[in-house]
Amino acid sequence: MRRDEANVLIGDISCLFGTLPLEDRLAWLQSAGHSIVFTTSLGIEDQVVTDALVSALPSARIVTLDTLRLFDETVDLIEETEARYGISIERFLPEPSAVDQFVATYGMNGFYESVEARHACCGIRKVEPLGRALAGADIWITGLRRGQSAARGSVPFAEWDADRELLKINPLADMSLEDIRLRVAERSIPVNPLHLRGYPSIGCAPCTRAIKPGEDERAGRWWWERDEQRECGLHVAGAASALPAA
Ligand code: SF4
Structure with missing residues (x-):
């Protein structure tokens, strides 16, 4: 997508989305006539997006990054979600040679030893596969919410992703965790049993x-690192062009 075209859409979305329910936000994107990809981690927010997407924006591709280090519960939920909605979720896996090189350099769990190694692992298992998943897409839909962490506190409904030259849409940006849980209960949306643990x-x-109790929603992610802004690189500007060599 061209930057000027994205800017027009960002302006429209910024005015409109706050007044629309989730399904209408997604259906509005249909009229733009672009190639749309939704990336799901099968977390509770992404399950809410999937539930709305299948009826409101059925032309969107739904993809997930299978890092090969997922919880069994997450892997099971991929199949359960496909069966529930009659959809196919595309899996993007890391390049085997890159994984082998990481393990040879750092060890299988070397990501605990340094931030450099952790970023290298996320680069191989997440960021590079994401690039393949989004290749050719004009619009990228995510399940980001402002309430998830301080680092996500200013997530907009729409933003230009300069690295990938596409429009990134965050249709849940203004929703609270309670809003999400309410939709899950009302619509019997399948969710990962780990959320209850x-x-x-x-x-x-x-x-x-x-x-x-009282911790940030994302405090359990890379908990051994002290950087309060820690992310895996999927939603960090510059990460796509800063992949490690390993
Ligand atoms: S370092 Fe990143 S990609 Fe590697 S196992 Fe941990 S979260 Fe997954």
């Missing part, structure tokens, strides 16, 4: 722990 945010199994 203290995991509001679920990523790779070795890098996610349950949180304690």
Whole structure:
């Protein structure tokens, strides 16, 4: 998508989305006639998006990044979601040679040893596959919410992703976790059972722990790192062009 075209859409979306229910936000994107990809981690927010997307924006591709380090519960939920909605979720896996090189350099769980190694692992298992998943897309839909963490506190409904030259849409940006839980209950949306065991945010199994009362929703992600802004690189400007060599 061209930047000037995206700017027009960003202006429209910024005015409109706050007044529309979720389904109408997604259906509005249909009229733009672009190639649209939704990336799901199968977390509770993404399950809410999937539930709305299948009826409101059925032309969108739904993809997930199978890092090969996911919880069994997450893998099971991929199939359960496909069966529930009659959809196919495209899996994008890391390049085997890159994984082999990482393991040879850092060890299988070397991401605990340094931020450099952790970023290298996320680059191989998440960021590079995401690039393949979004290749050719004009619009990227995510399940980001402002309430998930301080780092996501200013997530807009729409933004230009300069690295990938596409329009990134965050249709849940203004919704609270309570809003999300209400929709799940009302619509019997299938969710990861780990959410009931203290995991509001679920990523790779070795890098996610349950949180304690009062902690930030994403406090269980890479908990051994002290950077309050820690992310895996999927939603960080510059990460797509800063992939590690390993
Ligand atoms: S979350 Fe952990 S296991 Fe998953 S890609 Fe990142 S460092 Fe690797």
